[in-house]
Amino acid sequence: MTGAHTVADLLRTSSQAHSASPAIVGEGRTVTYGELDTRTNQVASGLLAQGLDRGDRVAYLARNGTEFWELFFGTAKSGAAVVPLNFRLSAPEIAWILSDAEPSVLVVEDHLTGLVPADYTGLRVVFSQEGEPTVPDGWVGYEPWLAQQSATDPRQDVTGDELLSLMYSSGTTGTPKGVTTTGDAMLAAVAAFSAQFEVGPDTVSLVPTPYYHIAAGGWSLISLAHGGQIIQFIEVTPQSMIGLLVAHRATHVIMVPTVMAMVIANPQAAAADYSSVQHLVYGGSPISETVMLGTQKIFDAKLSQSYGLTETIGVLTILRPEDHVVGADSKLQSAGRAVPGVELRVVDGEGKDVPAGEVGEIVTRGANVTRSYWRRPDATEASFFDGGWFRTGDAGYLDEDGYLFLKDRLKDMIVTGGENVYPAEVENVLMAHPAVQEVAVIGIPSERWGETPHAVVVTRQGESVTSEEIIAFCRERLAHYKCPTSVEVIEMLPRNPSGKILKRELRAPHWAAAERTIG
Template sequence: MNGARTVADLLRASSRSHRDSPAIVGEGRTVTYGDLDTRTNQVAAGLLAHGLERGDRVAYLARNGTEFWELFFGTAKAGPAVVPLNFRLAADEIAWILSDAEPTVLVVEDHLTSLVPADFDGLRLVFSQEGEPTVPEGWQAYEAWLAAQPTEDPHQDVAGDDLLSLMYSSGTTGKPKGVTTTSDAMLAAVEAFSAQFEVGPDTVSLVPTPYYHIAAGGWSLISLAHGGQIIQFVEVTPQSMLGLLVGHRATHVIMVPTVMQMVISNPAAAAADYSSVEHLVYGGSPISETVMLRSQEIFGAKLSQSYGLTETIGVTTILRPEDHVTGADSKLQSAGRAVPGTEVRVVDEEGKDVASGEVGEVVVRGANVTRSYWRRPDATEGAFFDGDWFRTGDAGYLDADGYLFLKDRLKDMIVSGGENVYPAEVENVLMAHPAVQEVAVIGVPSERWGETPHAVVVTKQGQTVTSDEIVAFCREHLAHYKCPTSVEVIDMLPRNPSGKILKRELRAPHWAAAERTIG
């Protein structure tokens, strides 16, 4: 990739070749490659002047904005790591992640500053997507801070096994885990994915998901590495997505199935001009054959499905365009085959290969796979077989042709509208409700979101509770997308002889008619 040795080199190369070409368009500020290169130099210089060193952390708490890429490449040029935060989290959740990541600098959108703990003692920079920001006491305006920095590239790059980014993914214990990504791992992922989609300077990529998702950041980086444009969304609605896709003549589009469903069910979709679209990539939650085929028909483009995790930088398997056919030998319900440079196996509980067609745990190995969870040695050790085979926690099987078919989640994770929800985290909150004796949270099918959290509650003796009360209580403590959208009150939760709750029994009636239970 243009001889890049570091992630910062990707931007330098694109800036040399396409300095006056737009890098980011859509909502928010439009910037050229030259602008982005200069401003990231200033970010890098400012971080170094503030005393940051290699491996220090800089957090971003905001909706999608050009400022994210200034921070991403600025840290890549200076040595610290970027920590994208989910702006939809509650204040307590943000506080826990900040206590774990311990960033030295925060860059925050002005309407989100109230989520930052009062005792955070690092540099606080605030910006606005709508003009001049409101600057609270103890904060500095990002633009004023940036303007005071020199424009020379410091060339103190994050390189090799240096920490490039730290992305938080909730864990089965209810506490988030920081997934570490190195410079070399990100370069490997960009190279692997670029080869699949014929990306180049004429590529215009639609990115309608938040940058705190690896899919959005990784997909954008592929386009930026080749001098293409990314179409940025601050807020995603069917209207804005359709308008920007058509208005900017998107060639490459990434969507979660929820968004695909929004587009194909929009009355304006049939009349829209999709002639610019060359490739549509989807993944992230369950999808029906009907949605696949209807999307293919409407967009008239190549269709690919991507399966991956934050821990694999979103790159594991691809169901390629030539696989999107119907018939007796159709692979449409599979997640495709491993991308070059990544190996996929299915193993038993001891890490030994199971036979073709037999369900086991999916494990992966490759240069793009994380090597550790941040400050979680026990979690890191438990995440690998034989040292370097990462345990995805997903159950599935490989067929005789090497296609991966996903069946269930060993880790109980729910993917709702592309957002990861871990039942243990929701259950921990609901157990604090005064009327709740026991609770189990499961994912149930949702036409809109793919799946959605459903709480099964046992109340304390003599107590009653309504669905609305459970949902409202949960929303006081967690991001709304994590909260149950439906509640069922029963007398007793099903358990096995050792006392473990049998969530499969709770899920079975809801998923009986579904084609598969994970994306």
Template structure:
């Protein structure tokens, strides 16, 4: 295979080599490689006709749909970028992301048309809002209006074509600019390490705003592998598709797997085609791990990664899941995948530390983003001049080279695969008149891995009504970010410089757990 230098090269190859083979299935519709390539070229023509060119951004606000993937590939063809919006965000957060991306066209699914109308006057960069699906499908009309455009922008390897948002420690999301070089390096490594072939069938179940959705789809594209996409990751729908479509590869988050293991009769289902079930984005509770090992023996791959690295950087394969002699590795994140270097560095000095010594996980690979859109200082804080990404995750390497993620240096909470930063929640709760001080921590949860909890100090003369405070949070935050409980204390523990000692707040909740967030 000729080494691809642009993402557009992938689609062209499969159109040329297997034009009439099914490429993608969604609901009751399917497309061959030739049909998919033609739709992408029509989308490219439509974007160009609307003035979208190199360096421009569009945005998609929708549940999973092939149109989002088509628009990403169309952007790759014309030199633009697709900023995919997390549909789980609250309206003010959606406004921030679209404005931050300076998106010129906003594509919205039928479930979000009303919300888009309500925020339309707050989106100064958006010139057009086009509906996807439903009775007034303006996207299909756009494709039907334009003949396929075959011109391909001479993209450079480090040009961005898809922009995925990851929350920052300041509470504001940052747009990770994923590039042709980075995505192709990730796709090649994952396709190789997970033995993906053109005879396989990949399930796209996770949302496309997440690397577990879009990057996983692009891995399948790299391998010329048939894709089957779900609109929403419903446990029963995931299970039915695994069986019906003879899925060979899928990526799911632990919260979804926990729900799947509880479906009546699940052990009677036929998963004989499944060869690799990858899971990650949050800790797997050990009871769920045991149920999955029984249900999917020899197929589990734990993966650790990040948006800034286009997806996976390490994996723990089936052998380590099944070998009782190394059972301790079940709480590790495995070893680096092909093309990835991982070191543990002292967070203060940036110097490497010996095996077994905790520090910050640093990653170097061609998979890395080119930076955060419009945030050069945040980029410089994250990527060193010699190409190392400071992950913000704490951990250590054992003598065998296995990575153990032990904490979050950047204080991030991962709940059901979603990244949550306490600073964002704290900023909202601090606006409540009854609050004098607040800290948000992650506490264990058997379903979601961990969930946010607010530890608060009442303002003088005030009393805390837990339900009222939680309702206040729900007005301003996406539901998955809202604290699930409130603890009232007299004061927050702080160090001599005034920093809240969240380790002390978390300690009683994580005591006795094999996987620690300290």
């Protein structure tokens, strides 16, 4: 990535040096760097021919596919911004985001076109990962549209503080927030994080998470910026993950501790040939000594844990390979230390530093940190302390050596199977149930998902409701992963003197045996 002045330059540089080398392998359409460069030129030309101006948005609603990277670099080459949408959302949720982002172009996988509201007026482009797509009235096919465009690079790159991407995460008030990422912020993140994972032209990165998550996009981009390969999954299962890892000789792998534990416990999975793996990165929760030792034995690779947010382009801290040891001074339950270029503090409610070992809010500053939420000046202002310190909303403490220990989520966010769920969004839906007087949604431990939403309900006088009814009501209105998997009916929610629900008291019995209550 030497000499890259824009994100588009990352692909140009890799294409010039590795034109015939595969960029994307695995599931979906395989492309070389030369092919990816040419097709992204066509996307960029098509967007400009459509009349898109600088900063206009282009949305992607699909499972992981090579089309995403054609759109990502195509927007970067044309001055537009990409908006990756969560394909697991419901139609009303998709409609809300589209009304907020106002994309001029929408690229959709064929089986998801029904999620697009009828009143969407932009260019509708449809593609299929299983052959020729069915093209509804008012839509155009992706491949025919692409074939009509010039393959000449327009070089209208997103630069500096211009908008590169807009990624939506659920908001604490129940409405999603668009996290803005600029061109320079992404370049800074790629430069800082590439060194942490020792990537290069021989890197083969396993990418088992959806592209609408910053972790998947960032993890892929640091490989693509250096001429490496990414192993793509349209839909991942433990079996397909291990199969493609072995078949493509992955060198760099992302896994969550629950999958690592599954590999260790499954004799067939544990016996696979993992000799290609050099670096295994995990996140979402700390690793136990048992899982760490088992993983080291099976993979014989470096282990790193990462912690970060969409607002920080994925990584704030790294627990490095040399920290993965057992003993009295082990840092294994920490999230590691800040990566170079990232500043980290723990502060009180007024933004003042607290002593080492004392729990407070984690704040951060760096070139990789978002500057704003899309069209949300109030939310933006509330998310920063003076001096440009971004408030993560996570609670933790720093020890004397600068290691960060995570304790809780100030914003009550639940992470279930790698997906972020904000209780307020679920609570707003459940409050519409005619039998519900009050409700609190909390995260409780789940062996399979890390944690899972649990609803605590107070019913209206004279009313009754079953768990099945509450869950079904929620599933009709929200993505299923956001919905509670269990329901508890009680007479009264615990509150403090000012009337705020004490969710910590509701969570405590469920997390009594847990080391920490945040991933």
